[in-house]
Amino acid sequence: MSYVLGITGGIASGKSTVVNVFRSAGYPIVDGDVVARMVVEPGTPGLLALKKVFGEGIITSEGTLDRKKLGNLVFQDETEREKLNRALEPFIRSEIDQQIETAKKTSPLVIADIPLLYEGNYEKQMDAVAVVYVDQKTQLKRLMARNQLSEIEAMNRINSQMSLERKKDCADIVFDNCGSLEETTEQVLEWIKKHAFIE
DSSP states (O other), X not given: OOEEEEEXXXXXXXXXXXXXXXXXXXXXXXXXXXXXXHTTSTTOHHHHHHHHHHOGGGBOTTSSBOHHHHHHHHSSXXXXXXXXXXXXXXXXXXXXXXXHHHHHTTOSEEEEEOTTTTTTTGGGGOSEEEEEEOOHHHHHHHHHHHHTOOHHHHHHHHHTSOXXXXXXXXXXXXXXXXXXXXXXXXXXXXXXXXXXXOO
């Protein structure tokens, strides 16, 4: 019997850092971001669903999704964001479920890296949920640097998600990523040492 650990966080909280420790330890990763990109590739039902909801303007001349245009629409408007989530949710959920089931056949521990885990009610499918936490000041600074965003753009993106404080309150496990890479890595390795033998 495999143990499924859901990992979530906020935008620029350092979730990838934590996930990479699990990856390096040899555990399979189901990556929600990769799935979200897969389901909107040219010719997919997901991309067609988005075109229906948001119109031709979000499709490039090459037939791919114009992520910047879509991002500008949804990060500033909760109604538009809800439309996006409603349109893609069935495709994303189905693919994530499939990947988790496949990974469970080969590993005692499966990592489900799902940015909007609580927002999408995925926690019910997990044996436990870990949140990668940073304070908002650090999160803002990292996001502005990583995505070359203004402070207002970065705050819009942070505020478009459930707050890290709320996620932290809901989580079974909190990996604190306010310190160094080594400190974060150590927390994850400690957790693995303590739990990874679960069959």
